[in-house]
Amino acid sequence: MxxxxxxxxxxxxxxxxxxxxxxxxxxxxxxxxxxxxxxxxxxxxxxxxxxxxxxxxxxxxxxxxxxxxxxxxxxxxxxxxxxxxxxxxxxxxxxxxxxxxxxxxxxxxxxxxxxxxxxxxxxxxxxxxxxxxxxxxxxxxxxxxxxxxxxxxxxxxxxxxxxxxxxxxxxxxxxxxxxxxxxxxxxxxxxxxxxxxxxxxxxxxxxAHQPLQRIGMDASHQRHGNKRLLILVIGETTRAQNWGLNGYQRQTTPELAAMANQVVNFPHVSSCGTATAVSLPCLFSNMPRQHYQANLAKHQEGLLDVLQRSGVAVSWRDNDGGCKGVCDRIRHLDVRDWAPNLKCNSDGCLDESLLINLHGMITNMPNDAVLVLHTMGSHGPAYYQRYPEAFRRFTPTCDTNQIQQCTREQLRNTYDNTVLYTDHILAEIIKLLQNESGLASAMWYFSDHGESLGENGIYLHATPYAIAPEEQTRVPMLFWANHDFAEISNLDMNCLRRHAHQQEFSHDNIFHSVLGLMDVKTSEYQTQLDLFASCRKNNFNY
Known part of the structure; x- marks a missing residue:
C-alpha cells in the first residue's frame, strides 16, 4: 500500500x-x-x-x-x-x-x-x-x-x-x-x-528602560593659573608596528620625529578591544579591560560625564561615524556639521577637517576644558581614501577597497601613507596649540585598536581579543604638553619620557590619567592606574 x-x-x-x-x-x-x-x-x-x-x-x-x-x-x-x-x-x-x-x-x-x-x-x-x-x-x-x-x-x-x-x-x-x-x-x-x-x-x-548609572557624583575641579586645555585625539585603526617613532623601518612619523624633544612616545601600549565599538566605550569607562562589561557601559556614565560634572568643559568632534554612546550627554558635533563643503565620501572626510575653526573654538572656551577629536585615521579597507594626494609617498598603492586583490607591498604602502597623514594632523594640532598664547595646553593621542595587513592571512580587525594577533592589539600613543600645562599639572616631562619607554601601558590608564591631568577630585580616581602619577610632584590625590 x-x-x-x-x-x-x-x-x-x-x-x-x-x-x-x-x-x-x-x-x-x-x-x-x-x-x-x-x-x-x-x-x-x-x-x-x-x-x-x-x-x-x-x-x-x-x-x-x-x-x-x-x-x-x-x-x-x-x-x-x-x-x-x-x-x-x-x-x-x-x-x-x-x-x-x-x-x-x-x-x-x-x-x-x-x-x-x-x-x-x-x-x-x-x-x-x-x-x-x-x-x-x-x-x-x-x-x-x-x-x-x-x-x-x-x-x-x-x-x-x-x-x-x-x-x-x-x-x-x-x-x-x-x-x-x-x-x-x-x-x-x-x-x-x-x-x-x-x-x-x-x-x-x-x-531602553534600563536606568542610567551615575558615577563620580563627588567630582570637583578647581582652576589653577591659566586656562587649561587637554585635546584627546582618538586614532582609528593605527597599529604600533607601523608607527615611525616606535622604530619602524620606515619613517612614517617624520613631523613628530622632528619634535622628538617636545613629545613623549609610548611604544608599549595595548588596546581595550580590537574594534571601535568595543574599544571606544571601554577606554572611556572606569572598568579595566579584564572586567569590562559592554552592557553595563551602555547604561553607565563614563570619563566625559565625570569631567563635565566636575566643572570641566567637554566637547567632542567626530569624523569616524559616531562616538558609540560615549558622547551622548556632552556637546558633540560631526565633521559635516561645520565642514559641509569638504570633499567627503560615504565614510567621512579627511581628518584635517577636524581642525577647521578649532582656533575659534579654543578661544571661546569659558574655563578649563577637554576636547576630543575622533579621527578617521587608518580605517580600512579603503585606506587610499584616508589621505590627500600629497601624502601618497609610498608607492605603488592599493587604490581599491578590494584589498585581497592587492599585493602585500601595495597594501603596506597605502597603509603607511595613512600613518604619514596622521603624523601630519598631530603635528598641526601641536603647532596650533603652540601659537595659543596664555593657554596651558596638552595633546594626548592614542589609537582605538590596531590592524592586520595580511599577516597569517588575516586582514583588517575585530578578531576576538583572546586570539587576536598583536597587530590588532598594540597601538601607538603620544603625549605633548606646553610648559604652562606641565607646570600646572606638576608634570616632570623628563621623568615621563623614561617611564614611557620602560613600562607597559593600556587603555585602562586613560580614565584615571585624564582625571589626574585635569585635577579632578573624585573617589573614582585610582592613582595606580594614572600613568602620569609617578612623574607628578605633590599630586593632590595622594
Whole structure:
C-alpha cells in the first residue's frame, strides 16, 4: 500500500528546508552578489560561498527543529521568509530592526500600498503552499531512543560548524574584505535578517528602560593659573608596528620625529578591544579591560560625564561615524556639521577637517576644558581614501577597497601613507596649540585598536581579543604638553619620557590619567592606574 505522506528523517528534512530557503528566499541576496562581486577576481569566494551558506543555514535550522515544535516553526518560517524575501528581492529592502520597527508602526494605507497582487502571489506560491504541504504531506521520522536522534543531530551540527570555519579559513581575505565593504549585506539574508531584527527589537525594547548609572557624583575641579586645555585625539585603526617613532623601518612619523624633544612616545601600549565599538566605550569607562562589561557601559556614565560634572568643559568632534554612546550627554558635533563643503565620501572626510575653526573654538572656551577629536585615521579597507594626494609617498598603492586583490607591498604602502597623514594632523594640532598664547595646553593621542595587513592571512580587525594577533592589539600613543600645562599639572616631562619607554601601558590608564591631568577630585580616581602619577610632584590625590 502506497504511503500517503513523504517520510523524512529530521536531518534530511532540515537539509531540504535549508536548500529551499537558500535558493528561493535568497534570490535578492544572490542577485546582490552577482552585481557586486565579479567572478574574475573572486573565484575562491564564489566557489565557497554556497557551501558556507548551506552549512550555516543547516546549523541554524538544527537549533529550531525539534519534535512537535517544528510543526509550528517551519510553517511560520516559510510564511515570514516568503514575505521578507519578496521585499528584499523586488524592493531591495534591507531588513533590519529599524525596518521591523517601521512595519510595526505602519498604518493601513501604507500597508495597502505594499501588499500588491504580486506580493500575495509570491506569498502563496513560495510560502503558503509549501507550508500547507509540509503540514499535511510530510511525516518526520525521529530515531528512537531519543539519545540516538540527539547524537545524530549533534554530529551534523559539529560537521556544519567545521565546514563553516574551514571555508572561512580557506578564503579569509575574500570574506573579510567583502563583508567590510558590504556591511549591511547580512540584512539581505533570509531568515537570519528578520530573526535577528526581532531579537534586536526585543532587546532594544528592554534596553531602553534600563536606568542610567551615575558615577563620580563627588567630582570637583578647581582652576589653577591659566586656562587649561587637554585635546584627546582618538586614532582609528593605527597599529604600533607601523608607527615611525616606535622604530619602524620606515619613517612614517617624520613631523613628530622632528619634535622628538617636545613629545613623549609610548611604544608599549595595548588596546581595550580590537574594534571601535568595543574599544571606544571601554577606554572611556572606569572598568579595566579584564572586567569590562559592554552592557553595563551602555547604561553607565563614563570619563566625559565625570569631567563635565566636575566643572570641566567637554566637547567632542567626530569624523569616524559616531562616538558609540560615549558622547551622548556632552556637546558633540560631526565633521559635516561645520565642514559641509569638504570633499567627503560615504565614510567621512579627511581628518584635517577636524581642525577647521578649532582656533575659534579654543578661544571661546569659558574655563578649563577637554576636547576630543575622533579621527578617521587608518580605517580600512579603503585606506587610499584616508589621505590627500600629497601624502601618497609610498608607492605603488592599493587604490581599491578590494584589498585581497592587492599585493602585500601595495597594501603596506597605502597603509603607511595613512600613518604619514596622521603624523601630519598631530603635528598641526601641536603647532596650533603652540601659537595659543596664555593657554596651558596638552595633546594626548592614542589609537582605538590596531590592524592586520595580511599577516597569517588575516586582514583588517575585530578578531576576538583572546586570539587576536598583536597587530590588532598594540597601538601607538603620544603625549605633548606646553610648559604652562606641565607646570600646572606638576608634570616632570623628563621623568615621563623614561617611564614611557620602560613600562607597559593600556587603555585602562586613560580614565584615571585624564582625571589626574585635569585635577579632578573624585573617589573614582585610582592613582595606580594614572600613568602620569609617578612623574607628578605633590599630586593632590595622594
Amino acid at each position: 502506497m504511503q500517503s505522506k513523504w517520510v523524512l528523517s529530521s536531518n534530511r528534512a532540515i537539509l531540504l528546508l535549508s536548500i529551499y530557503i537558500l535558493l528561493i528566499f535568497n534570490i535578492g541576496f544572490w542577485s546582490y552578489l552577482f552585481q557586486h562581486v565579479t567572478l574574475k577576481n573572486n573565484v575562491i569566494f564564489w566557489f565557497t560561498v554556497p557551501v558556507l551558506m548551506l552549512a550555516a543555514m543547516n546549523f541554524c535550522m538544527q537549533l529550531l527543529f525539534w519534535p512537535y515544535l517544528h510543526w509550528l516553526m517551519v510553517p511560520l518560517l516559510l510564511l515570514l521568509g516568503s514575505a521578507v524575501s519578496y521585499a528584499v528581492m523586488m524592493q531591495h529592502i534591507y531588513f533590519d530592526a529599524n525596518m521591523l520597527q517601521n512595519i510595526m508602526q505602519t498604518n493601513i494605507g501604507e500597508a495597502g500600498a505594499w501588499l500588491t497582487p504580486q506580493f500575495w502571489m509570491w506569498l502563496g506560491i513560495t510560502g503558503l503552499l509549501p507550508a500547507q504541504w509540509y503540514c499535511w504531506g510530510v511525516n518526520i521520522h525521529y530515531t528512537k531512543p531519543w539519545y540516538r536522534e540527539f547524537g545524530k543531530r549533534i554530529v551534523v551540527i559539529i560537521a556544519s560548524l567545521i565546514t563553516v570555519f574551514t571555508v572561512i579559513l580557506l578564503a579569509y581575505g575574500s570574506y573579510i574584505s567583502f563583508f567590510r565593504n558590504n556591511k549591511t549585506v547580512n540584512h539581505l539574508i533570509v531568515p537570519t535578517n528578520f530573526v535577528g531584527a526581532a531579537v534586536k527589537t526585543a532587546y532594544n525594547t528592554y534596553d
